[in-house]
Amino acid sequence: MTAQKLRPYFLSHHIIVLTNSPLGRIMTHSEVSEQMIKWTVELGEYDIEYKPRVAIKAQALSDFLSEMVQPEEEEVWRVFVDGASNLSECGVGVVIIAPLGEKIKLALRIDSRVTNNEAEYEVVLAGIRTAQDIGASRIILYSDSQLITQQIKGVYEAKYDRTLKYLKLIKSQSEIFCGLEY
Template identity: 30%
Template sequence: MIKWAIAPGKFDISYHPKLAEKGHVVADFIAGFTYPVDISPTPEAAASSSLGTRKVKPTLPVWTLYVDASSNQQGCGARLVLTTLDKVAMEYVLRFKFKASNNEAEYEALLAGLRLAKHLGVKQINIFSDSQLVVNQVTNNFDAKNNSMAAYLAQTQLLLKHFHY
C-alpha cells in the first residue's frame, strides 16, 4: 500500500480513499430528484371501464413488477422493481410523507408500480408482492373489511383494468 502512495507522489498525485455511502442517503437523493406524475384515471374513465379481470395473453410481451413496502416508527416507504422486456430492471425507492399501516404501505407500493407501468405503456404484466392480504384481496380471495382497504382495493382494480396480468 505504501508503494502505491509513494509512486504517484512524484507526479503530484495523491490518493484519498472514498468514504462509504449509506443506503438511505442514496434513497433520499433519488427521492429528492424525482418529480411526481399524476396518472390516475379520471372519474369518467373509471366509470366507463368494465369490472372483469384480464388474463395474461401469450402473444403479448410481459413485463414484471415486484413491490414491497414497510412501515415503522421512523416512517414508511416502498421499493419497486419494474423489469422491462429486455430484462432491464428499473428500481425505485419511495418514502411516504404520511403515516400508514404495513398493509396501506403495501397497497401504496402496488399503486405506484401500476401507475408507473401504465405511464410506460405496459400492456401485460406479472406482479409479485409478499403481502398476503393485498394479494388475496386483489385476487378476490379475501374481502376488504374496512373502508381504507376497500378504497385501496377499488383504486387498484381501476388501474388493473389497463393491463393483462
C-alpha cells in the first residue's frame, strides 16, 4: 500500500534503505516465502539500494545538530557547567538549553589528575566548544565557581601558569561568539 501511494516519489528518486537485518539479501533472492515474493515483485521496479546501518558517533551527532539548528542572532543559548575532582576521579557536566527549550546534556570523565579549579576550567572549555559545534552565536554560561567566572571576567587575578593557560585558551575559544556572558 505504501509503495502504491508513494509510487511517483519511488519512481523519481533513488532510495537507500538503512537496515541491520538481511533485508537486501532476502529481497534479491527468489527462495523466499510467497509473501516475500509478492513484495519483491512489487518493489522490484524501483531503484532501491540496501545498506547496513552504521553507528552514530559523537561527531556525526554534532554535525547533524549543527546542520539542523540555525540560530538567529538574537537567540541566546544557556550553557550550565559544573566540574568536580577528588583524589581518584574527575568529571564534568554540561547542559545546553536552546532558545526554544531543547536540552543537550554532556558528561565527561577526565582521565588525568587535575585540581577542582582545573576541572571547572575544563568544563567551561567543554561547554564553549559544544556550543560552537551546535552553531550557537550568543551564549550565557552559568557556573557555580565564582573564582573561575571572576578570573575569566578579569575581576580576579590569575597567578599560576596553568590558570593563565586556561584563561588564554578560553578567551581564544570564546572570540567566535557575537555575545558571551558569564
